Amino acid sequence: MTRRILIVGAGGFGRGVFGWLEGSPRHRFLHGIGDVAFLDDGAPAAPLLAPIVSTVRGYVPGPRDRVVCAVADPGVRRSLVDLLRGRGARFHTFVDDRAVLGQGVVVGTGAVVCPGVVVSAGARIGDHVQVNFNCSVGHDVVLGAFTTLSPSVNIMGEVQVGESAFFGGSAVVLPRLAVGAGAVVGAGATIRGGVAAGTTVVGSDGRVIAGSGERPVRAVRSS
Numbered sequence: 431m432t433r434r435i436l437i438v439g440a441g442g443f444g445r446g447v448f449g450w451l452e453g454s455p456r457h458r459f460l461h462g463i464g465d466v467a468f469l470d471d472g473a474p475a476a477p478l479l480a481p482i483v484s485t486v487r488g489y490v491p492g493p494r495d496r497v498v499c500a501v502a503d504p505g506v507r508r509s510l511v512d513l514l515r516g517r518g519a520r521f522h523t524f525v526d527d528r529a530v531l532g533q534g535v536v537v538g539t540g541a542v543v544c545p546g547v548v549v550s551a552g553a554r555i556g557d558h559v560q561v562n563f564n565c566s567v568g569h570d571v572v573l574g575a576f577t578t579l580s581p582s583v584n585i586m587g588e589v590q591v592g593e594s595a596f597f598g599g600s601a602v603v604l605p606r607l608a609v610g611a612g613a614v615v616g617a618g619a620t621i622r623g624g625v626a627a628g629t630t631v632v633g634s635d636g637r638v639i640a641g642s643g644e645r646p647v648r649a650v651r652s653s
């Protein structure tokens with residue numbers, strides 16, 4: 431019995447995941463993937479190459495189904511995963527054939543790792559994390575569950591990121607810093623001093639535009 435993958439969200443990232451799954455024959459073979467379809471509560475904004483087979487709310491898991499949530503917003507993603515888990519859905523972890531994982535890297539359930547990503551040795555990618563294309567994740571980095579890395583983010587070695595953080599495209603985080611849960615890092619930001627939980631920072635100086643702005647302690651491990 432082949433597996434059916436259901437991508438939650440037929441938006442831009444969901445369509446990307448569909449194409450990357452199609453372009454990952456090794457992954458499809460290893461996981462016995464037959465067909466791929468979408469779950470979405472709305473109509474697609476752009477043409478799809480596979481059907482929307484159900485709304486999220488109306489979805490009833492089938493025995494060969496595995497679900498992967500392709501919604502970029504960490505909070506929305508968490509609530510959809512909670513809803514689906516409550517229905518008994520089982521989750522698929524997708525690592526694109528064109529991603530490179532170092533020794534001892536752990537990728538959590540339901541996570542998505544896109545083409546061109548490089549993850550260095552010992553990094554831990556939490557459940558339902560999204561690592562968009564061309565990101566680099568340094569050695570021994572920890573990414574908390576439901577965190578989102580937009581394209582070309584660079585998280586350097588031993589950085590520790592809490593749950594449900596969001597990084598805009600091309601953001602850079604220097605080594606051994608801590609980024610708290612629910613933090614938002616703006617596109618193109620350079621983080622040199624850690625980010626408190628629930629805080630939004632932007633720019634090359636990590637200017638705080640929302641939240642407390644308190645600096646968290648640095649991650650404790652040394653290189």
Ligand SMILES: CC(C)(COP(=O)(O)OP(=O)(O)OC[C@H]1O[C@@H](n2cnc3c(N)ncnc32)[C@H](O)[C@@H]1OP(=O)(O)O)[C@@H](O)C(=O)NCCC(=O)NCCS
Pocket residue numbers: 580581597598599614615616617618619630631632633639
């Ligand atoms: C950080 C971010 C979430 C802030 O959004 P917001 O809360 O709506 O912020 P605003 O647009 O109201 O801007 C507030 C201030 O921050 C500045 N700012 C916002 N984003 C910035 C960024 N990425 N870099 C530098 N400054 C930024 C604005 O210029 C504004 O400055 P001002 O108060 O001096 O005028 C958003 O700008 C961002 O960078 N999102 C990431 C987008 C992205 O990469 N998506 C992935 C697509 S695949």
